[in-house]
Amino acid sequence: MATVGPKGKADVTGYRTIYRTVQKIARARKGKGVKPLLSGNDIMQIRKLSSGPEVGRLIMRLRDMQLQGKVRTRVEAVRFIRTA
Numbered sequence: 906m907a908t909v910g911p912k913g914k915a916d917v918t919g920y921r922t923i924y925r926t927v928q929k930i931a932r933a934r935k936g937k938g939v940k941p942l943l944s945g946n947d948i949m950q951i952r953k954l955s956s957g958p959e960v961g962r963l964i965m966r967l968r969d970m971q972l973q974g975k976v977r978t979r980v981e982a983v984r985f986i987r988t989a
Contacts, residue, residue: 926972942978948960963986966989
């Protein structure tokens with residue numbers, strides 16, 4: 906799975922990134938994952954939505970972004986939800 910780097914040594918940075926992401930997802934599924942940055946109520950207020958499946962989809966998308974490390978703060982979460 907490694908590629909050869911510029912000095913002829915194995916470059917495993919891509920593998921490490923994938924491994925860390927898989928580990929985060931595994932911890933999340935065990936209940937040890939990331940703490941939600943926004944609640945469903947927060948999302949409904951930000952997007953002016955009523956409760957329903959769209960809110961659930963946004964919660965899952967936000968959680969995925971958190972697990973990937975692309976959203977780390979509440980401010981980033983609000984920005985993501987506004988543009989999602």
